[in-house]
Amino acid sequence: MDPLISARGLTKRFGDLVAVDGIDFDVAKGEAFGFLGPNGAGKTSTMRMIGSTSPVTAGTLRVLGLDPAVDGPRIRARVGVVPQLDTLDMELSVRENLVIYGRYFDLTYAEAGRRADELLAFVQLTERARDQVEPLSGGMKRRLTIARALISEPDLLLLDEPTTGLDPQARHLLWDRLYRLKQRGVTLVLTTHYMDEAEQLCDRLVVMDKARIVAQGSPRELIERYSTREVVELRFPPDAAESMDGRLNGLADRVEVLPDRVLLYTANGDAASAALHESGIRPESTLVRRSTLEDVFLRLTGRSLIE
Amino acid sequence: MISGPARVLEYDLHLYRRVWRGSVVVSFLSPLLFLAAMGLGLGGLVNRSAGGVNGVAYILFLAPGLMATTTMQTASSESTYPILAKVYWERTYEAMLSTPLRVRDLVFGELAWLVVRLTLVAVLFFAVMLVFRIPRGPEAALAIPAAVLNGLAFATPILAFTATQTRDTSFSAIQRFLIMPLFLFAGAFFPIAQLPQVLQAVAWLTPLAHGVSLVRGLTLGTLTQSGALVDIGVLLAYTLAGGVGAAITFRRRLIK
Numbered sequence: 412m413d414p415l416i417s418a419r420g421l422t423k424r425f426g427d428l429v430a431v432d433g434i435d436f437d438v439a440k441g442e443a444f445g446f447l448g449p450n451g452a453g454k455t456s457t458m459r460m461i462g463s464t465s466p467v468t469a470g471t472l473r474v475l476g477l478d479p480a481v482d483g484p485r486i487r488a489r490v491g492v493v494p495q496l497d498t499l500d501m502e503l504s505v506r507e508n509l510v511i512y513g514r515y516f517d518l519t520y521a522e523a524g525r526r527a528d529e530l531l532a533f534v535q536l537t538e539r540a541r542d543q544v545e546p547l548s549g550g551m552k553r554r555l556t557i558a559r560a561l562i563s564e565p566d567l568l569l570l571d572e573p574t575t576g577l578d579p580q581a582r583h584l585l586w587d588r589l590y591r592l593k594q595r596g597v598t599l600v601l602t603t604h605y606m607d608e609a610e611q612l613c614d615r616l617v618v619m620d621k622a623r624i625v626a627q628g629s630p631r632e633l634i635e636r637y638s639t640r641e642v643v644e645l646r647f648p649p650d651a652a653e654s655m656d657g658r659l660n661g662l663a664d665r666v667e668v669l670p671d672r673v674l675l676y677t678a679n680g681d682a683a684s685a686a687l688h689e690s691g692i693r694p695e696s697t698l699v700r701r702s703t704l705e706d707v708f709l710r711l712t713g714r715s716l717i718e
Numbered sequence: 719m720i721s722g723p724a725r726v727l728e729y730d731l732h733l734y735r736r737v738w739r740g741s742v743v744v745s746f747l748s749p750l751l752f753l754a755a756m757g758l759g760l761g762g763l764v765n766r767s768a769g770g771v772n773g774v775a776y777i778l779f780l781a782p783g784l785m786a787t788t789t790m791q792t793a794s795s796e797s798t799y800p801i802l803a804k805v806y807w808e809r810t811y812e813a814m815l816s817t818p819l820r821v822r823d824l825v826f827g828e829l830a831w832l833v834v835r836l837t838l839v840a841v842l843f844f845a846v847m848l849v850f851r852i853p854r855g856p857e858a859a860l861a862i863p864a865a866v867l868n869g870l871a872f873a874t875p876i877l878a879f880t881a882t883q884t885r886d887t888s889f890s891a892i893q894r895f896l897i898m899p900l901f902l903f904a905g906a907f908f909p910i911a912q913l914p915q916v917l918q919a920v921a922w923l924t925p926l927a928h929g930v931s932l933v934r935g936l937t938l939g940t941l942t943q944s945g946a947l948v949d950i951g952v953l954l955a956y957t958l959a960g961g962v963g964a965a966i967t968f969r970r971r972l973i974k
């Protein structure tokens with residue numbers, strides 16, 4: 412089956428600045444695909460090109476088999492967009508935000524209204540239907556934006572940092588809704604700089620850094636390929652960590668010394684911390700955990716995802 | 719494809735629905751008060767001391783001139799703050815452009831809305847003129863589309879300008895240094911011939927001088943064919959140039 416999105420050498424420049432530097436990827440129908448990367452990596456620029464609101468500078472891009480340069484309106488008719496910053500209409504009520512937006516897709520008022528009511532129930536905002544948008548919480552606004560993006564029953568939903576800035580409870584509620592959409596077969600493409608979000612939601616993802624793709628695969632594959640099964644996190648008193656470096660080397664496959672902690676990458680965390688104890692090293696705290704995409708990112712770029 | 723602009727127009731009408739009563743009352747009362755005070759009050763003095771203006775009573779001279787300045791002012795306010803809100807403060811256009819709508823739908827849709835808004839203002843002003851028995855004959859109703867065209871000649875260039883702005887400070891400058899001087903000196907209150915020669919030439923370069931002349935000529939039935947052609951030509955030229963400009967600046971601003 413043809414991919415829903417296909418990019419080859421996709422490039423976006425703003426004057427001299429290269430925001431997206433020749434990236435290749437394919438997104439299949441029905442999958443949840445993620446762009447994981449820090450601020451400025453080029454995620455939003457990529458999403459806007461896919462959403463056919465920002466022209467491609469170079470390379471080829473096909474969305475739903477169509478070329479955004481030629482068929483922008485036809486693509487946009489079938490794609491739902493949740494932009495990084497909400498563009499909800501403060502002049503309109505919650506429900507009007509959905510109905511009026513539905514009109515831009517040439518839905519009749521009756522049809523837009525019917526879908527609006529359904530979607531408000533889906534994002535748990537039915538009680539707020541007549542309220543103004545301004546006083547809604549951040550999580551509610553985000554859910555309303557998602558409902559608005561779904562009004563045209565899109566084949567593809569683009570979510571640019573859907574949960575950035577939300578508290579944990581609001582994030583989990585939102586993930587739950589996205590998970591349901593995925594189960595219904597909606598293709599999701601999302602960007603995030605939260606590794607837990609990428610792990611929770613994405614079947615497959617690309618790691619972006621400095622306008623390029625540095626790795627791609629499923630979360631599990633990426634962890635297997637670029638990290639060890641477990642990680643031992645050590646905290647030392649200030650200045651002590653530097654001097655530890657040499658002594659720690661034999662204890663793990665790989666050692667990362669960060670400003671606030673030291674990470675030992677190893678297949679067996681408990682064994683490594685036992686060995687550590689035996690050699691007389693006494694960190695302030697020791698924590699054994701499984702590897703995450705954060706570790707993958709650190710390995711690939713030498714930096715943390717969230718600075 | 720008419721449906722894109724129609725959707726944008728529909729959005730503007732939807733917002734207007736909330737304020738239309740107040741807006742209609744103001745658009746009727748303010749010409750009423752103006753014509754009573756200046757047309758009858760001040761006009762009485764003018765008629766007694768100078769025998770009217772250009773051979774007609776002052777209120778007949780003044781009313782159509784004010785009608786043209788009114789559509790100018792409506793056009794100016796409608797193409798500044800609300801448009802910058804949609805471009806920048808509220809990012810309404812960004813939301814619209816993530817749907818099948820295109821930049822040209824936004825431009826044509828806003829133009830359609832301006833036509834509606836200006837027509838409403840012009841019709842109400844004309845109604846006030848009827849109260850004062852000013853229009854001469856049924857052809858005088860053509861003053862309504864003329865006043866709308868005069869408004870568009872201001873709306874489209876200002877629209878083009880607004881799409882380049884990130885702050886509203888320049889809008890008060892437009893008000894102070896463009897709209898206000900034209901209101902006073904472009905022939906609404908006294909004939910342009912009263913101005914010094916140099917200023918007369920300047921005045922005739924502006925759309926308002928032609929808008930006033932056209933609306934007045936149609937209202938009073940004094941229009942000459944050549945005069946009408948020049949006035950309409952100038953107003954159309956401003957409208958078209960502004961429209962092309964707006965299409966360019968909207969695209970430059972909104973597509974990145």
Ligand SMILES: Nc1ncnc2c1ncn2[C@@H]1O[C@H](COP(=O)(O)OP(=O)(O)O)[C@@H](O)[C@H]1O
Nearest residue numbers: 425428430449450451452453454455456457974
């Ligand atoms: N409209 C724009 N004009 C100029 N530079 C831009 C514009 N949008 C994004 N950039 C730049 O492109 C780079 C990538 O930005 P972006 O795609 O927003 O990254 P991300 O979403 O991963 O944070 C950044 O350096 C950003 O400053």
Ligand SMILES: [Mg+2]
Nearest residue numbers: 454455456495
């Ligand atoms: Mg971004």
